[in-house]
Amino acid sequence: MRSLIDIIDLTVEEIDELIATANDIIANPDKYAEKCKRKKLATLFFEPSTRTRLSFESAMLELGGSVIGFSGANNSSAAKGESVSDTVRTVGCYADIIAMRHPKEGAPMIASMRSPVPIINAGDGGHNHPTQTLADLLTIHREKGRFDHLTVGLCGDLKFGRTVHSLIHALSRYEGVQFVMISPDELKVPEYIIQELEKEGIPYTETRSLEEAMPTLDILYMTRVQQERFFNEADYIRLKDSYILTPDKLETAKSSLSILHPLPRVNEISVAVDNDPRACYFKQVSNGKYIRMALILKLLEVE
Amino acid sequence: MKIDSINNGVVIDHIRAGKGMELYHFLNLDHMDCSIALIKNAPSQKMGKKDIIKIDTELDLDLDILGYIDPNVTINVIKDSVCVEKIHPQLPERLTNIIQCKNPRCITSVEQEIPHIFKLTDRKNGEYRCIYCESKAKN
Structure with a gap:
């Protein structure tokens, strides 16, 4: 199981492969419209970011999947003091993949060490945004x-x-x-x-x-x-x-x-x-x- | 100054003068009940002055801690009053729960019970960075 925490986690070949897939999606969107049917993406945004969250959600919807999640730590279990590790273990029971934004640097890495499903770092403080x-x-x-x-x-x-x-x-x-x-x-x-x-x-x-x-x-x-x-x-x-x-x-x-x-x-x-x-x-x-x-x-x- | 030699134990030699007490604490030697000598500012041909720690019991030392605090030390393992092994520790590739990340924006500042892990990013300059936020370790 792979996560993406830092852009350097991807080799040059893997980046080429992603770019080729993205170009193919742009050219043939219908081919991909049901690729993620019955799959769920969780967007865990402990810090608000409308545009990145909507981008992830649109991406999953266009693949035929569905989306759950929260935006802002006040609307999440973090407000009750839950750790990042526990949050992802819990959400990993519902979703197939998690996109996470967190104000603390390294939070998505901790998440990837604990999560049962892949984590995508959607921005961790001033650190990474792959x-x-x-x-x-x-x-x-x-x-x-x-x-x-x-x-x-x-x-x-x-x-x-x-x-x-x-x-x-x-x-x-x-x-x-x-x-x-x-x-x-x-x-x-x-x-x-x-x-x-x-x-x-x-x-x-x-x-x-x-x-x-x-x-x-x-x-x-x-x-x-x-x-x-x-x-x-x-x-x-x-x-x-x-x-x-x-x-x-x-x-x-x-x-x-x-x-x-x-x-x-x-x-x-x-x-x-x-x-x-x-x-x-x-x-x-x-x-x-x-x-x-x-x-x-x-x-x-x-x- | 004369301190008796030990029969079975460890002598940490060539400690940079002034670092002996730091090592003593990092190795938790204050919790041991055997004879321990910390010699400060002993004359040294090679170093001018050095610190030495003699521990009069057999024990497994954390070479990662030794390598991190002072990679130039020599560890002499003594058995029946004879030095049977000399160990020169290296800067370890990773440090786990030896130092803490001081970056207030790092996840380690809020998340409970996660190990503080640093990786060696520049051996020449002995530079370590937090694996989570990549901040440089501050001594």
Whole structure:
């Protein structure tokens, strides 16, 4: 029985396989409409996240399965003090697979050690969010047709942005990928990730200027500066508007650039950019559902 | 300073000066009722100064703890007043319930009765990370 806790749990071949399945689902949705008939997905969201939860639920419904679950720790047994281990053992008696979001880092790993059914990490605090990374990878693959030899710009909150950390891990495994980290000093990529890149000899540059980095990029991955990751409101207000993507900043960008964002956005991408053919962030949402369908099939070992 | 040699037991030698007491506590030696000598700042040709612990009974030491606290120690196993084995512990690959994760966002800060497990991520620098949240262990 497999769970997905961290994107690096998947080999490059397995990611290729998921992407191939997702592409096949997009091309032939009817073929998959009853693949998970009589199977149940439980969405255990100890921290609210409407969009990720709806993506998982839509994925299971489109596979012909059904969905149970809760959203917000106040509506769950956690409010009564139940441990994560006990919650998943209980829910594992009802559901065939569990997607879990939890504010504490490592909670889905504990869950996977105790659960009788596969666990999918749907985000654990500021730590991992592997299915967002799979959605990002599917989008990059559908836009570029490859993962290797890409210059990937990561912009905004690179310190607390778990999607950024997972994407770096995932793309680091492909040849010729280089990263351009664009952030204020306060929100730079954590030191341990930099050390890993240096250890593996993967090229990266750090800059505070989005304009300076723009002409070199094949992918621009924008992120939200999230208030809930700050201890101090004054720091949040000072930094949240630092990196806003507007049509004029895109003037020096390649025509083949792909702009990604894990969403929701606040104001870091101007609405005026939405009609630019390079904007891929709503395609990314749609891809998120398809790759989650592929993942559910894989973990449930449905042929 | 003279301390009698032991007949059957263990001598932990080459402890970095100042680390002896820490090791003493980690190995729970304060709960033992045999003769134990903790020698601090003994002269050493190799190290200048060192700490030594002599334990006058046969026991199984937790080599993981020894390797983690001070991987440079030498463990001499003494039988009938003769050193029969010298052990040089390594930094262990995993530490279970030896150190605690200090990250307040880690699941170990709220979930009861789960083992605190760290894995060795950088042998050269002796760096360990929590397996759950991947935070670096703080000494």
